Structures are given as C-alpha cells and as structure tokens.
Amino acid sequence: MGAAGSTADHKNQAEGAGDTPQQVRIALDERSYCIHIGAALLPALARQQLPAGTAALIVSNTTVAPLYGAQLAQALALHYPQVHTVTLPDGEEHKTWQSLNLIFDALLTHGCDRKVVLYALGGGVIGDMTGFAAACYMRGVDFVQVPTTLLAQVDSSVGGKTAINHPLGKNMVGAFHQPRLVVCDLSTLDTLPARELAAGLAEVIKYGPIADMELFAWLEQNLDALLARQQRALAHAVRRSCEIKAQVVGADEREAGLRAILNFGHTFGHAIEAGMGYGVWLHGEGVAAGMVMAAELSRRLGLVDAAFVQRLRTLIERAGLPVRAPVLDAADNAGRYLQLMRVDKKAEGGEIRFVLIDGPGRAVVRAAPDALVREVIDTCCAG
Amino acid sequence: MGAAGSTADHKNQAEGAGDTPQQVRIALDERSYCIHIGAALLPALARQQLPAGTAALIVSNTTVAPLYGAQLAQALALHYPQVHTVTLPDGEEHKTWQSLNLIFDALLTHGCDRKVVLYALGGGVIGDMTGFAAACYMRGVDFVQVPTTLLAQVDSSVGGKTAINHPLGKNMVGAFHQPRLVVCDLSTLDTLPARELAAGLAEVIKYGPIADMELFAWLEQNLDALLARQQRALAHAVRRSCEIKAQVVGADEREAGLRAILNFGHTFGHAIEAGMGYGVWLHGEGVAAGMVMAAELSRRLGLVDAAFVQRLRTLIERAGLPVRAPVLDAADNAGRYLQLMRVDKKAEGGEIRFVLIDGPGRAVVRAAPDALVREVIDTCCAG
Structure with a gap:
C-alpha cells in the first residue's frame, strides 16, 4: 500500500474504541500528518501538536461559525499570538472565487505573513476552499482541517485535494495541498442535519x-x-x-x-x-x-x-x-x-x-x- | 549549487555563440526542463521536444498575439490535434483573477482535459498568469513558456513562480509550478519597446x-x-x-x-x-x-x-x-x-x-x- 499506513491499533478499536481519541497517520514523507478522531476534541485542542505560526485564521461559514467558532478561537488563542476569523456564506453554490477571495481579503487586511496557519472549520466546501487558499496564499502556507460534517471527516480530510467550482464545472480550479493536521471532533456531528x-x-x-x-x-x-x-x-x-x-x-x-x-x-x-x-x-x-x-x-x-x-x-x-x-x-x-x-x-x-x-x-x-x-x-x- | 546546473559550453559561448541556439538545462529531478535561447526559434518550434497533449492553448495578450500568435499557432498545429488561443488584456493592472478566469473559461469552453498544454506567449504577466492557470486547472496541467520580453526571458522563465495580484498586494496569490520547456526566441525582442x-x-x-x-x-x-x-x-x-x-x-x-x-x-x-x-x-x-x-x-x-x-x-x-x-x-x-x-x-x-x-x-x-x-x-x- 505504498507510503501510507495507520498507527491505530485494530484490536483496541474492536474492543472499546470511541471512548478515547484515535489517530490515523497519513504517511507522505515530509508532508505526513495525523488525523485525530474522538469526542470533545475542540476544547482540548491546544494540547495537540499544532503547527507553529505568527497567527491563525479560522475559516468557517454562517452555519458552523456560530456553533463552534468561539470554542475553536478560544483554544487557538492559547497557541497563537493572533487569532482571526472569516465567515463565508454557506453552501456548495458559494464554492466560488468570490468566497475564496474573502479569505485572501482577510489574510491581507490582517497583514498575515507566510507563517499564518489557516483552520478550516466546517464541511467539505470550507475544507476545499481553505485548503486552496492555503495552497495559493503567498504560494503556500500551512493549514489544519477541523471537519464538522461526516462527509468531510471521512472523505475530504484525507488526500490533499483542494478546489473551487467554475460555472462550467465542479472542482475545475484547485491544487494538491496537504493539511498539517486533521481534527475530527465527533461531538460536532451532534448538530449535523x-x-x-x-x-x-x-x-x-x-x-x-x-x-x-x-x-x-x-x-x-x-x-x-x-x-x-x-x-x-x-x-x-x-x-x-x-x-x-x-x-x-x-x-x-x-x-x-x-x-x-x-x-x-x-x-x-x-x-x-x-x-x-x-x-x-x-x-x-x-x-x-x-x-x-x-x-x-x-x-x-x-x-x-x-x-x-x-x-x-x-x-x-x-x-x-x-x-x-x-x-x-x-x-x-x-x-x-x-x-x-x-x-x-x-x-x-x-x-x-x-x-x-x-x-x-x-x-x-x-x-x-x-x-x-x-x-x-x-x-x-x-x- | 544543489541540483541545478547548466549544459551550456562556456568556451563555445565566449567565442561565437548567438548564432546557433543554446540550451540551459534546469535540473529539478522529475521537474527538470530546458531553456532554448536563439534567433528565429518560433517558426521551427515543432522540431523541438514539445510536451505531448490532446490540445494546446496559447495564452497571449492584445499586444503580442497580433505579432507572434499566428506564427506560434502554425508551429503548434504540426504537433497537437487542436490549437486554441485566448487573448488577454495587456498590462500589469490586468494580472488579476478576472483575466485568469478568461483562461479557465477558454479551457472549459473548448472542453480541454488534463492533457492540454498551455503556451504562455508574452511577457512576465502572461507567463505568471498562464503558469498559475496551469498549476490550478484540474489541479495541474503542463505549460510551456515562450517569453517575448527580455525581462521574462532572463527572469520569470526560471524558477516556477507563478501568481496573480490582489488589490492589497502584488503576487499574493500563486503557486510554484515548473514549465516543461522555455523557448526564448531573441527575434521577438526586435518589436520590444x-x-x-x-x-x-x-x-x-x-x-x-x-x-x-x-x-x-x-x-x-x-x-x-x-x-x-x-x-x-x-x-x-x-x-x-x-x-x-x-x-x-x-x-x-x-x-x-x-x-x-x-x-x-x-x-x-x-x-x-x-x-x-x-x-x-x-x-x-x-x-x-x-x-x-x-x-x-x-x-x-x-x-x-x-x-x-x-x-x-x-x-x-x-x-x-x-x-x-x-x-x-x-x-x-x-x-x-x-x-x-x-x-x-x-x-x-x-x-x-x-x-x-x-x-x-x-x-x-x-x-x-x-x-x-x-x-x-x-x-x-x-x-
């Protein structure tokens, strides 16, 4: 199976997992990263190995930001000198250049340099757009996925595919850009429709x-x-x-x-x-x-x-x-x-x-x- | 000096170069490519090792396209089943998402797939935008630089830096994406202001x-x-x-x-x-x-x-x-x-x-x- 593997312990899982956080390690040489899976991970986020940076920018949408934005910002404030948030309109129809540009606007307005770390707080659309923004901002900065939908947790948090839609086709404009860390907080699925x-x-x-x-x-x-x-x-x-x-x-x-x-x-x-x-x-x-x-x-x-x-x-x-x-x-x-x-x-x-x-x-x-x-x-x- | 080197022969150059095409090889492992430097290279382009593809899209501007667009299209028609052209407005002030999107529009309107090859015919602005479009279209396709300004020939054709400007900063949105080939036709400098x-x-x-x-x-x-x-x-x-x-x-x-x-x-x-x-x-x-x-x-x-x-x-x-x-x-x-x-x-x-x-x-x-x-x-x- 090539370079990818998993450090999770199958036996342990079969017997009693779901109670303690689990890890899946995505092995991609210098772009390797971990997926943390467990309940109530957000409040304890600062205890994780977060990427270093001069600032964090939380990218979320109008649905998820009110639910978990403050929780994430609070946790990140223990780790980064500055924490900013940009809230995008919610929905696949907003997976556009216009929304992406709101992220660039926020980064530049706050004077963020190459050592900013982007946090994608939301579903696949937020993950794809945040990842693409991170791939392109100053030709590449770090980002962390905090997927709050089951789809994003099982799919878009692995693989490094990022993109926006074009009126003539879905995901036509994008990049391969791996996150530095993925945090799948299962508690966030409680509010999922x-x-x-x-x-x-x-x-x-x-x-x-x-x-x-x-x-x-x-x-x-x-x-x-x-x-x-x-x-x-x-x-x-x-x-x-x-x-x-x-x-x-x-x-x-x-x-x-x-x-x-x-x-x-x-x-x-x-x-x-x-x-x-x-x-x-x-x-x-x-x-x-x-x-x-x-x-x-x-x-x-x-x-x-x-x-x-x-x-x-x-x-x-x-x-x-x-x-x-x-x-x-x-x-x-x-x-x-x-x-x-x-x-x-x-x-x-x-x-x-x-x-x-x-x-x-x-x-x-x-x-x-x-x-x-x-x-x-x-x-x-x-x- | 790492992985980069040059295959050009210094002695030869000092004695009588400028008459025959010269090559600089950019050694970057699997992303290595050649820069061809010489007079009247465009008409003979099909004799070069051009990247394979299902179609070529020439990206140029309103100044350069009328001068060299037909010449390049003619040469490429010998190599690709289809050759399309998109002409962007000329000038640094047009190094924007709006212009970039014209490239994506052209690619999608012509139904271009991942095996399209983009040709940047123009100066640094065209090179940067074409390279960035190639980096992002379907998450990455091949491109060739045909720089027609001295600046682009000596600078932007080496290094793989591509970008567009943002109202709040120059080259703030971009990618690292290496060309497959660079053709510096010195004859195109005759028309340069x-x-x-x-x-x-x-x-x-x-x-x-x-x-x-x-x-x-x-x-x-x-x-x-x-x-x-x-x-x-x-x-x-x-x-x-x-x-x-x-x-x-x-x-x-x-x-x-x-x-x-x-x-x-x-x-x-x-x-x-x-x-x-x-x-x-x-x-x-x-x-x-x-x-x-x-x-x-x-x-x-x-x-x-x-x-x-x-x-x-x-x-x-x-x-x-x-x-x-x-x-x-x-x-x-x-x-x-x-x-x-x-x-x-x-x-x-x-x-x-x-x-x-x-x-x-x-x-x-x-x-x-x-x-x-x-x-x-x-x-x-x-x-």
Missing part, C-alpha cells in the same frame, strides 16, 4: 465495494447505530474510511491511477449535481445514486451479479439516500448525462472513464460503450 | 552584485550592444542570467532561504510599484531604483563602499533606467515606503527582510533599523 449525516454515509458505504467488504458487512450490521450517532460506531466508520483512503492516496498521491477508484459513483454523481444545479442535490446524494448506476453498469458488463447490486442498493436506501437518479432533461436525458460526464475531469480525450466494481471489494477504471451507459441511465432514472 | 528592453536589463544587472561581478564587468563593456539588440550580446545576457538564476533556484526551489537573494532591489521596488499604482512604473524600473536604495542601505551598514554604489548607479543610469525613487507620500514618504514594505511577503512577523550586498558579488538577507531605512529613502527620493 440528518440529511447531511446520510450524505456522509454515502462516502463511507463507497469504501466497501471498492476496497473492503468487511467494512460493508459491518455497515449492514451497524447502520442504525450510525444513524443514531453513537460515537463508538461513528469513530469506527470515520477511522476505517480514513485508513482505506490513506492507503489508496499514499500509493498514488497525485492521482495518476489507483486513486481514481475513490471516485466510485462520482462520475454519474457529478453529472447529477451539475445537471440539477449545484446545491440542489448534496454531493453524497449524487454519489449514492451514482454508485447504484456504476454498480448497474458493472453488472451489465458482467463484472458483478444482480445480487451484489441489490445488496448495495438496499444499504444505500436504508441510509436514507436516493437510489434513483433524477431526470436531467426530459427530451434527451441520457444525452444530457453523457454531455455532463464528458466535461468531468476524469474524461480524457473525450472518453469517459468509469470506476466499476470488478467483483465485490475490488474496483477497476475503464471506459464503457455509450449504448450501455444510456441503458443504465434509462433504467436508473426510471426507478 | 525601448523602455521595456531597459526594464529587462535591470534584472540582468541584478545578477552582478548578488552573484557574478564578471557578468557585471561584461555588462559595463557590452551595454551598448545590448541596447542595440545585437543578438550575440542578448544571447549571452539571457544565458548567463538563466544560468545564475538556475543555480540559485536549484539550491532552493521552494524559496526557503538562498533564493531570496534574487529579490535584490525588489523590496523597495515592490513598494514603488504598489505605491505608484501597478503599471505606472514598470517592474524593472522599480527594481532599478530599488537596487540603488538597497545598495545605499548596504553602504550605510558598512557592507560595501561608496565606489561600489556609484558603479552600480552608473550602469543602471546608462541602461536608461531610473536611479532616483519616487515620492509616494508628500506628508510621510518614508512611512509610506515602510508601510508598503511590511505588507510585502518577504516581511515575516512584521519585520522587513532586505537583500543587501555583502561585498560586490555576494548577497545577504537581513533586517535593518527603521531609522537607517528612513535615511536611505529620504536620500534616494531626494536624488
């Missing part, structure tokens, strides 16, 4: 079909505990997701090949998000329906059987996630999906590359005939 | 005091040939500048320390550019007056003698460049300079770091007492 918790579960479920059917079976058994936000179950789901992602990313930091399997469900999912207008479907919801589509395409290519597709479909549905894809264009629905997927950055030379399941627990990236893809779209949108 | 040729000479002169007094003496002897745009002299000036910069950058790619010496004259220079409003003084003009100020500061700190300052001043003046700094604020001129320099990204923790000459041919980076800096500003603005 149920719909967003479910959207986060979509990315947890994803790791089963592509890499770990043991996790998948565990999810089938523990889904109710996760939906009830039991911290022991959440800790396991977050940790295993981060570990699997770390293994994949560690083997392929710059997304040359293997890493693409993490996009299972995302090619169709991005088309759904873009086609419906960003923000109408949550990212995880698009991925959920997209996974069903990708599984169905895998079945039609003879890679998995119908029972597997049904098993995936059932778990996704139990999580409260959509299994049916939306109609994007009444006149030529499949054509619209294909058009949107061609502009996706996984389409190289106009050919759409799908992440398919090549037997449960194993993913493969390949193209598929347009006719077959159209059939899948017709089937999955019909119900 | 005299004022911009002189501005480029400022950066050539810079390499003398900080690293190579032999080059400085050569410049004293060959300045008239350079001003007359004799290609043999230009080839030598461009090559030596690239070689020296390559040595410095190779030893310090990410600007941790040594690389800062390349900013000789830039701390004062940036203050001049920002204080006058971007575009009023050319970058090289700010650097020219800034070098006199930094040399004067070095003298007052006892690092060099008055004769050295005068020798530098004379060469700068002969090149047609300003040796006197502008008054930025009639009420508190020195205060205004200090304020502008503190926001510069070389100011860490509020302390301004100056590149000073520690004896001819050797640079040092250090702070200086405000009172002394004020004296220098007063002297150099007075004349």
